[in-house]
Amino acid sequence: MRAFGWLLRRELQHYFVTPIAAVSIAVFWAASGFFFSFNALFVSAVDMVTAFHNMSLLLMLMMPLLSMRTLAEERQADTLELLLTLPLGEGAIIGAKYCALLVVLLAMLAGSTLIIVPLALYGAPDYGPIVGGYLGVFVLGAAFAAIGVCASSIARNQVVAAVSTWAALLLAWFIDYAAALDPLSGAARWLQHVSFSVQYVDLIRGVISREALTWFGSVIAVMLVCAVQLLRWRRL
Amino acid sequence: MRWARGAARLSESRATPVLTLRDVAKRYRRRVVLDGLDLALGRGEIVGLLGPNGSGKTTTLRIAAGLLWPDRGAVEVAGEPLTPEQPALRARVGYLPERVPLYDPMTVRGYLEFVAGVRGLSAARHRAAVADVLGAFDLEAVAGRVIGHLSKGFRQRIGLAQALIAAPDVLLLDEPTNGLDPFQIIEARAMIVRASEGRGVIFSTHILQEVAALCTRVVYLHGGRLITLSPAACAARRLRAVIVCADPAPVVDAVRGLAAGIGMRVPQALGPRRWQLDIELADGGASRAAVARVLATTAELESLGGDGFELESALEQALAGFADGAPA
Known part of the structure; x- marks a missing residue:
């Protein structure tokens, strides 16, 4: 457990000592604030559902850029040899890297809560759906991060890892479009069930949907198990 | 110095191997690299691993370090089997790969503290271990500097320091003097000799002078097996x-x-x-x-x-x- 803590600390140091986390968090805060203000001032849409939708799209753009380095960078810098000869299991290595990404994600979302201030000043928002919505966006971001970690454990190159993650996320987001070909078939129902864009709708409305949470939780678990297994295969 | 094993450990029986590779085989797709390799390394021994490029020297060291698993055979560290279920045993093996694994944005002290931490040193031993290796490898003056700004000689020293920080029983060095200038080579050789006190060392090299200057035993990788060169040689x-x-x-x-x-x-x-x-x-x-x-x-x-x-x-x-x- 102590070794896990040291690895997590190093990962966090890497994000927060270098400009990676600062730039990513600043861009996320600025962009989410800009979209919220734009909608409030020019579209007169002062609701958190739109804000959560925009945050989800921003995370789809940014999480692959954060996750691409997790293992591909270690391989490029030959430090993966060090990690794999340390008295740590592969699960601990992947776990520490994933937890560090979640901390960055939390920091991104925590700063964006400032947009609630004008809502509270000029209205009477219902905080339940807002908290639920933030939980939903966090779960969605965590799923994006897990897919990114898995892609990074396959790719030797960071850019390849990022592009592969974008490709996987776009596929997962738009996969339900194919259901339009035969909307009443079983395949269409399945495509809608696995589509991120369908599953996240309840979450960003602040509804704690058991189905959506189970689906995104399963995606996270499968992706992290795949990443651990891929790391094990490197030893074969 | 803590990283150098004590004289008491040195006096332990050299007949008890600190590292044993038994009937180890490894192939990459269809290419057989190791085929029934046997090696026993005693405490205090410095074994030179010779062989042409692609003969499996690095693969042998990686298997001994627990980085790769053999397709067949067994690896034991101080009598205990090195298996995926026992990652803690890897703490008893120090490994310096050919390309030194360093995190360039970290400071020398930060990096060594990290390695000491993940190698499982207790909080009490942690600080002392870092101070020991900083002193032993003359790194105190650069302890606060960022690794990415240091010369190759310093990077090699940091690599050796990380391999030795948890006072392992076995030290594995993959071409440790590769790319160093003559002065750095002399320095690295002296460090390897010092590091061999009370532990077993295997290092791979192409340089015969190095083998001649350092080794107590020379083994040659030939057709996937190790052959010990005759004592006369x-x-x-x-x-x-x-x-x-x-x-x-x-x-x-x-x-x-x-x-x-x-x-x-x-x-x-x-x-x-x-x-x-x-x-x-x-x-x-x-x-x-x-x-x-x-x-x-x-x-x-x-x-x-x-x-x-x-x-x-x-x-x-x-x-x-x-x-x-x-x-x-």
């Missing part, structure tokens, strides 16, 4: 060392005290505080390593080589035999 009888110290008398006494048959000429002064020692060994490789250790610990060892390089020429002849397909 590994036994240099004479050593020539250059040391830096004010008075060589204590060093001479310490070397003479190692064994009854060791002969030494009167030290020749090469300059202020620089002395040349010509040493006649009592026996083969074991004394050679012991002498090297004493020289490195009682004085500043500037250079160490075989007088006339008999060992090198013997090794060359032995290796020429392998090239012709006939083992020595």
Whole structure:
């Protein structure tokens, strides 16, 4: 457990000592604030559902850029040899890297809560759906991060890892479009069930949907198990 | 120094291997790299691993370090099997790959603290271990500097320091002097000799002088198996060392005290505080390593080589035999 803590600390140091986390968090805060203000001032849409939708799209753009380095960078810098000869299991290595990404994600979302201030000043928002919505966006971001970690454990190159993650996320987001070909078939129902864009709708409305949470939780678990297994295969 | 195993450990039976590779086989797709490799490494031994490019030297070291799993066979560290279920055992093996694994944005101290932490050192030992290796490898002056800004010689020292920080039983070095300048090579060799105290060391190299200067045993990878070169090929009888110290008398006494048959000429002064020692060994490789250790610990060892390089020429002849397909 102590070794896990040291690895997590190093990962966090890497994000927060270098400009990676600062730039990513600043861009996320600025962009989410800009979209919220734009909608409030020019579209007169002062609701958190739109804000959560925009945050989800921003995370789809940014999480692959954060996750691409997790293992591909270690391989490029030959430090993966060090990690794999340390008295740590592969699960601990992947776990520490994933937890560090979640901390960055939390920091991104925590700063964006400032947009609630004008809502509270000029209205009477219902905080339940807002908290639920933030939980939903966090779960969605965590799923994006897990897919990114898995892609990074396959790719030797960071850019390849990022592009592969974008490709996987776009596929997962738009996969339900194919259901339009035969909307009443079983395949269409399945495509809608696995589509991120369908599953996240309840979450960003602040509804704690058991189905959506189970689906995104399963995606996270499968992706992290795949990443651990891929790391094990490197030893074969 | 804590990273150097104590004399008590050195006196433990050398017959008990700290590392055993038994019938190890490894193939990459259809290419067989190792095929029934056997090796037992004793405490205090420095084993030179020779072989042409692609012969499996790095694969052997990676398997011994627990980085790769063999397709067949077993690896034991101090009698315990090294398996995926026992990652903690990897803490007893220090490994320096050919390309030193360093995090360039970290400071030297930060990196060593990280390695000490993940290698499982307790909070009490942690700080002392970092201070020890910083001192042992002359890294105190650069402890606060970012690794990415340091020269190759410093990077190599940091690599050795990380491999030794948890005082492992086994030290594995993959071409540790590759790319270093002549001064850095001398320095690295002295560090390897010092590090061998009380633990087993295997290092791979292409440089015969290195094998001649450091090893107690030489093994050659041939057709996926290890062949120990004949003792005659590994036994240099004479050593020539250059040391830096004010008075060589204590060093001479310490070397003479190692064994009854060791002969030494009167030290020749090469300059202020620089002395040349010509040493006649009592026996083969074991004394050679012991002498090297004493020289490195009682004085500043500037250079160490075989007088006339008999060992090198013997090794060359032995290796020429392998090239012709006939083992020595």
